[in-house]
Amino acid sequence: MKAVFSAASLEGARSRAQAHAPFLALLLAREPALAENLEAALADPLAAARALSGDMPEARRLRIERRRLALLVALGDLSGQFDLTRVTGLLSDFADDAIDRAIRTAIRERTPDAEPRGFTAIALGKQGSRELNYSSDVDPILLYDPVTLPCRPREEVEDAAVRIARRMVELLQTPDGDGYVLRVDLRLRPSPEATPIALPVEAAIAYYESQALPWERAAFIRARACAGDRALGEQFLAAIRPFVWRRALDFGAIREIRDISRRIRDHYAQSQAFGPGYDLKRGRGGIREIEFFAQIHQLIHGGRDPALRAPATRDALAALAEAGWIGRGEAEALCAAYVALRTAEHRLQMVDDLQTHRLPADRAALDNVARLDGLADGEALLAGLRPHIEKVGATYDALADDGAPRLPSGGDGLQARLADAGFDNAAGAARIVAGWRGGSYPALRSPAAREALEALLPGLIDAFAHAPDSTHAITRFDAMLSRLPSAINFFRLLEAQPGLTQLLSAILCHAPTLAEQLGRRAELLDGLIDATALDPMPGIAALAAEMSICERGADYQWQLEHVRRLVGEKRFALGAQIVAGAGDPLEVSAGYARVAEAAIETLAGATVAEFARVHGRVPDSELVILALGRMGGQALTHASDLDLVYVFTGDYAAESVGPKPIGAVTYYNRLSQRVTGALSVATAAGPLYDVDTRLRPSGTQGPLAVSLDGFRRYQREEAWTWEHMALTRARPVFGSPEARAAVTAIIDEVLNGARPERDIVADAAKMRDDMAAHKPPKGPLDAKLLPGGLVDLEFAVHTLQLVHRTGFAPRLTDAIDALVAAGLMPASMRAAHDLLSRLLVTLRLVAPDAQPPDAETQALIARALGLESWDAVVASLERTRQDVQACWAAIRGG
Structure with missing residues (x-):
């Protein structure tokens, strides 16, 4: 849809630009034809900027396009015709196109006949989120594929990549009489002090999977492939997605983001106080704190909820509010502040095309910026910004929690504090806390672990003191700590999510089964940060889809670990629902069964595929898994085992077709053993289920898997009363719909009378x-x-x-x-x-x-x-x- 422009507002914008922005006045003078036809040009600024006649080098064309677009965006903004989203979108789209053309030019200058591929730019920061500043630099990471990057004869691919990168930067940021295109900052790449400016993509993936710092995770919230070989860039981003969006969050990352904010505040202390000289970006209550506020919440919750992974700040705040992680009013206030601060920032940059974020300290200069925006003077500008900055500062202060209280260091002061808190046995509790501080447990031997514990202790002690049995709570926590190999992340999780401390206290007081599991795997508590953790468990299809997710390069063993970890989290969450009073035990029981059925479906499917890779498949035949007992009845407890029977369809005398063919009976008995192992063998992610197969035909004396005909014959002719009683709760939980129907038909026949007469x-x-x-x-x-x-x-x-x-x-x-x-x-x-x-x-x-x-x-x-x-x-x-x-x-x- 074409925008409708007001001639009066456009003329006012032009007058203010000429009077208060030397940079814009110069552009108006240099682009008279554009200035004379502004309304038409503003309908499509990118097309108008590119409408250049004559043949000219790409570098010059880009510079002229940039200055034309800068003029059009400024006038559209100043006249009120373009909102902030339109402004930043236009600037970001131009940056993407300019970088792409610079890469292609750099490659074709060196290898004219080669297809420009194998080299990509990953946009970070505001370009990545399509929120680019009026006069911002860009922060790309340049990556290449050694296999597909065009090279000259006898040239090392590493050298070719670096030369292409240097030429790209030269084309974009070298100024001349026509200005420049973009300022390029390559310091956000891995280890910039030691690495070349363009990196092989696999090396970059390895870095982010193993060595990257927490702040780099936050940077990649806004990353996207913006130029060059975009398919290569998308492959890279997909590969490192697990690094950015972790289900089991390292809360050290959250602490580091907060620490970065504190260091910024300290470094820019002289521009913290609001008024002339205030830094709109880095000051307390400024743009950076709005961005950090959104990113901290995204890092905490985005690993489990993809809907929160919005790159743009306002989109992220809206998504967080929609999911209930922040208040709607809070999100709206931060979005309004973001628009106001970014708009003021753009006015600063329009004056002289400088990458500045600081309000002028000089009153006359501040008045000039205000008048460019159509305000009376600098005081009016400050008055408009002040409530936004105060709101942002207060909101971020609450999140950062500076100056948190600490527990007394020991002696009578510690015991008195514990007694005041309400501990039944304050002296005993003080001895336990002193033991933790002494680093007697493996998890508490490092200074970082003890520091993380100190930050947590006040909230932890208060939670335990209000528990039904404070002594029981702290002693169980102590026993759990004694078994943990590491506890830093566990402490930081509790520090970042105070509500979990109360639930942890209840678990330790009331649920020894869950407390014991936490002692082995403290990360189980991570699952409770999800807003839906205490809701009824989703359906089997949704659970199976979550369990079936496969990361890049993941193999069968990874899939087993992934399912075991998810099952452990979900069973723990179901138990926590009862402790928290959030779930009816009958619904929790059904939830346990849905989790188990999804695990059977996922692990059996993966095991069948893995087995077929070696032995192929038996033609016109498949495995069916029958659940009996509480599993068949869809009503498990936390401790239930799985009563399973394995049946296979087709001809029992057939043979598999594959690299190592075997007969059907051997095939399905071995496969059934593998499935049982996948469901029951304990690994680093913990145990899964005890599987009981004694309800199969002939019990422990019979084969693990039986043919469909054998199953029918046994149930009709040989099974005892207790086996038919078990059959009343039998239900297929794995197999195609046709195979399940065939087994169900046999069960129905038997139960309805096709069985031996017995008393x-x-x-x-x-x-x-x-x-x-x-x-x-x-x-x-x-x-x-x-x-x-x-x-x-x-x-x-x-x-x-x-x-x-x-x-x-x-x-x-x-x-x-x-x-x-x-x-x-x-x-x-x-x-x-x-x-x-x-x-x-x-x-x-x-x-x-x-x-x-x-x-x-x-x-x-x-x-x-x-x-x-x-x-x-x-x-x-x-x-x-x-x-x-x-x-x-x-x-x-x-």
């Missing part, structure tokens, strides 16, 4: 008695194994299903509802199931020994069950057990 009630009663004799309850709260617990309820459900051939559904709740509807089971059994299941899921985290916990944890259990007190929990459990016992007794006949 189901007698068999079930004997099995339950044998189980009670050999596997007694763990304790008085064992919701599973106590008489009238979940096992009795499951026996009741499965016996009724098999006897009456109805109510079949893998989910126990659906089966109970169907049996109740059929009049076969009391309606109270659904509520019994829900209470027992909630109790089981909760106790697996907070009281895995099934013994009554302390009073504070009793309150947590009551809350999880939706009951008002521990007495209500005990009474409800007893009443429910009696109901289930009566139901099961009626079914078994005594």
Whole structure:
């Protein structure tokens, strides 16, 4: 859409430019034809700038284009026809084009017949985010591909790359009578004091993957391939994306960004106070602090939420507000300040085309800048900027948290502080803190670790002091620290996310299962910084898509580690939901199952592909994985194992087609072993699941994988009652839709009567008695194994299903509802199931020994069950057990 220009506003802009900006006055004089036809030129400034007649060298053409565009952008800006986005976009688009043409010219001057490829420019800073200043320099990183870069005969490719880079810079920044094109700063490349100005792309990737400093991560938030071989540039950026956007964030990077800001404030102390001489970019409350504010939040949360990776500052602030990480009002205020400060900065630069950010200290010069902007004088300019700068300064001060309090160094002062905080045993807590400060644990031996701990201690101590049992909390934390090999990042995570400290305290007080996992892998806490960590777990498809992400050059082992790490994080987050009171244990139980099913889908798929790489595939055949037990019923606990059965379709006598062909039976048994290993073998990322395959045909005496025909035959002719009871919760969780349907059809046939006639009630009663004799309850709260617990309820459900051939559904709740509807089971059994299941899921985290916990944890259990007190929990459990016992007794006949 063409812009509509006001002649009056344009004439006012031209008059102010001639009166208050010598640089613009000179351009108006040098470009009379353009000045006479401004309205048409402003409709498309880039095209108007490029509309040059006559043949001339590329360098001169670029210089003239630049001065023409500078004039048009300034007048469009001063007249109010161009907003800040339009201004910076035009300047950035010109810079991209100029660098691209300079690269192509440099290559073609040396190798005229070669295609200009293998050399790329990565834009950083404001050019990268398309927010370039009116008179800014550009900060590209120049990279080349040694394989594809054109070279002269017998020339070393490294020398060719450097010569191309030097010529590119010369074309852009060498001034002459027509001015210059762009100032080029190449100091943001890796190790600029020791590296050539153009780097081989693989060397740059290796640097960012292994040696780069934290501030370089922040720089790459705004990086993009802007010129030259853009495909090469995009490949580079894709390769280093994991370096920039880390899921497990190094909070040392956040500290370093804050430290950079503090050092800038210190260095420019003379221009911190707002007024004449104030630095719009580096001063307190200035442009840099708005940028850093956005980037710090992006670094914290962008690794888990790609929507936050917006390069432009205002886009980033809007995305952060949309995601709930900052307030909408806060984002709007910072965006308004950004526009006001950048606009004033542009006015400064228009005066003499200087790369300056500081308001003039001289009153007359300040008045001149204000009048260029159409204001009465410098006081009016300062009055307009002051509220923005005060708002930004206060907002960033709160984020930077300068002058944070520290805990007393020791002695009576420390003990008194702990007592004042509310510690039950202040003397004991003081001894623990003194031990940490003494560096007695491996994780605390470095000065950096102890410094990170000191910054965290005030908040940590306050959180523990307010815990239900402060002594328990600090001693468990101490035990966890004793097992950690490193703790710096863990401390900085807690420092940067104070809310996590409260949740950590609750976990340490109430959930020994989670506390033990944290002691092995402190980074599990990282997963809780995500805004959705305490929300219900996503669906299986979304989880599997996240687990299937593969980094550049990743192999099968990397995929296994990736899935194990994600599963560990998500299971930990599900447990934290119960501790935090953020999730119904029934929904958490279903979430555990969705995570497990996504892991099976992802790891089995990767294992099948890896196995096929060596042995090929068996024609017209595939693996199907059948889940039984709690996994089949989509209701796991934190400690559940996976009951799996492996079935394969097709001809069991067939052979695979591949480099190393093997028969189908051997093929699928080996493949099933690999899948079991992928799901169960512990690695550096921790254990995954215990896999139980004893429910397969013939149990441990049978092969691990059985053909579809063998599975059908066994279930129809040989399986015992207990195996058919297990089959009531069977559900395919891996395989094509057609293969899953084939297995499901067999299960349906068997359950609906295609099985040996047996005395189901007698068999079930004997099995339950044998189980009670050999596997007694763990304790008085064992919701599973106590008489009238979940096992009795499951026996009741499965016996009724098999006897009456109805109510079949893998989910126990659906089966109970169907049996109740059929009049076969009391309606109270659904509520019994829900209470027992909630109790089981909760106790697996907070009281895995099934013994009554302390009073504070009793309150947590009551809350999880939706009951008002521990007495209500005990009474409800007893009443429910009696109901289930009566139901099961009626079914078994005594």
